[in-house]
Amino acid sequence: MRVLLIAYDFPPVPSPQSLRWAYLVRELALMGHEVHVLAPDVAGYGAGGLPEIPGSVQVHRVYPGPMAGLLTSRAQRRQARCAGAESSGPAPAQAPADPAVESVPEPVLNWKGKVRHAVLGAPYQAIRLARRLLGFRAFGRGLNWKGELAERIKRFMSLWMFPDSRAEWMPWARRRLDQLLEQVPPDVVITSHEPANSIELGMHAKSRGFRWIADLGDPVLAPYTPERWRRRAGDLERRLCEQADIVSVTSRAAADILHARHGLPLGRCLLLTQGFDARFSAAPDEHGDICFDPQRLELLYTGSFYSFRRIDALLHAVLATEGVRLNVATIVAPAELVRAAHEHPERVRLLGFLSHRRALALQRRSDVLVNLANDDPVQVPGKLYEYLGAGVPILHISATADDATARLLAETGVGVFETDDPGALSARLAALVQAKREGRLPCAQRGPGQLSDYCWQSLAARLSAHLAPAD
Structure with missing residues (x-):
């Protein structure tokens, strides 16, 4: 047809x-x-x-x-400049750096920068804070002042469109x-x-x-x-x-x-x-240079954050539990997550905005995938279905044990529910740490017909x- x-x-x-x-x-x-x-x-x-x-x-x-046409034209010119720079020859050798971190110096504002700072206000200050704390662009897109201005214009257009x-x-x-x-x-x-x-x-x-x-x-x-x-x-x-x-x-x-x-x-x-994609198979170069520690319980969250999708309780539990590291791949990291990664780099690691295929490959190498519930208990985050194809146990964090995601995990046997409480989460993580040390970390069991209905x-x-x- x-x-x-x-x-x-x-x-x-x-x-x-x-x-x-x-x-x-x-x-x-x-x-x-x-x-x-x-x-x-x-x-x-x-x-x-x-x-x-x-x-x-x-x-x-x-x-x-x-508006979108102007932004697309700018992006295409920028891509053309980058392609031209790459074709001009290799760049001078540099010391290796954390692959998830791009070093960005603290900007020094001239008079125009100071005016821009006064006009753009909080968004610009938030980006400066992230750069100052982490020394890199924590926000996937890394908007400069033109990008920030464009976002404000689009928000204004959305008032009447x-x-x-x-x-x-x-x-x-x-x-x-x-x-x-x-x-x-x-x-x-x-x-x-x-x-x-x-x-x-x-x-x-x-x-x-x-x-x-x-x-x-x-x-x-x-x-x-x-x-x-x-x-x-x-x-x-x-x-x-x-x-x-x-x-x-x-x-x-x-x-x-x-x-x-x-x-x-x-x-x-x-x-x-x-x-989830039943055809997916990671290429050798997609396993990437992000390493997981076999001596630690490696948690992984890949996805976005919203006002209704909070990470506070999990952060407290991770910081209170020995032998756990939380890895997060996202385009925009919440302020509390940025702060935790700066203060406790051995417990919280920000990976930036990964390509879709790299994220899928990384999901399959982690110990436990983290899913954060929406406020609406009838909603199942789309990311949960992507997790189903990873063959890795899922830790679903929610305020209620009777939401739609918890029921789906119970039916398919691919994960567990834990309440959105730091104490309960810490106890759950401690049990998972001990299970990994003893070689009995549960695997996501996918019986015949259990998950096939959810592949693309x-x-x-x-x-x-x-x-x-x-x-």
Whole structure:
């Protein structure tokens, strides 16, 4: 079948939604489907290592709007300069350094810098603090003043653009969508949310008579939706439930919410969780130069931090327990984590923003993978599904033992739950340290059928079965 995916986030962007559709597109193409992708021409960030998209997939890039276009142009010029510098010859030899640490000197401000400091305020001060404490760019992107200013402009645009500044691509996306619907008419159009503006493009395709599958990460009206957009988000969610032929969701709880709010029949709802790549195999150079100590219990957390995803209790437990080291790979480290890494480098190690493939390889070498629960007990973090493929036990930290993640781990036997309490966590870590010393650290047991439903290959097969209308 011919599939047209509309996705704002798609490689080279390394977001969770981009990874989701990179894997699903790859698998659909390998099944023999003709896949087209409509996506903005935006610059990626981070260290790369994203899933390789088959050559048969046609990605149609469109102008992302004035602000995103300007940032992309700047990024492309910067990449071209870096490529030119690399081709000019090898750099002088330097002393080896920690691979996860980039040395950055403390900036000396001239008068323009002082003005910038006064205008940008707290974000700039936070970055200076991290550099002063750790001597490196702790925040993956390492924004300079231009980057900080751009972020502020995007936040301002998001005050009047729904759902946020990414809506600026809509005029160009709609024009290109109409061309594709004429030139390569698809059997089915799929929209990837977030952001929510892709939903309006799906509605446009539906109004022209095309089958439409709406893929939702979370409900459009979510707890984090800004108050100014809640009514509009709720209305868009209602119209989506009325018009989409299939609504795919990442959790049963999301399906229940849509059914309760808008009467969405469960028969039109497809459960497509996040997943792991059953095809992954680390190349020799992807094992990397990040070493784990066989004499210590090596914990690993790979992912982002939010106000609802806190690490305080685990930090206290790690610092109170001998023989444990917490390793964290993230784009933006919380202040308390930065401080702990500076004050206790033997207990807490920041690895920076790793490429996707390096993160997967590192997960498979750790002793225990850490998962931090969201505040909403019905949500299962997408990172948890990625962990499932590592074959390493998972320590899930939550305020309640009855959340959806704890139930999933109990069903699959790949991890344990511990309450979000420093004392209880310290006792759990001490037991794991002793278990490792005695050679009885539990392995993640993956019985037949227990985890196969959560690999991207199975999820893509489930999606493929719904591309065409049911007989």
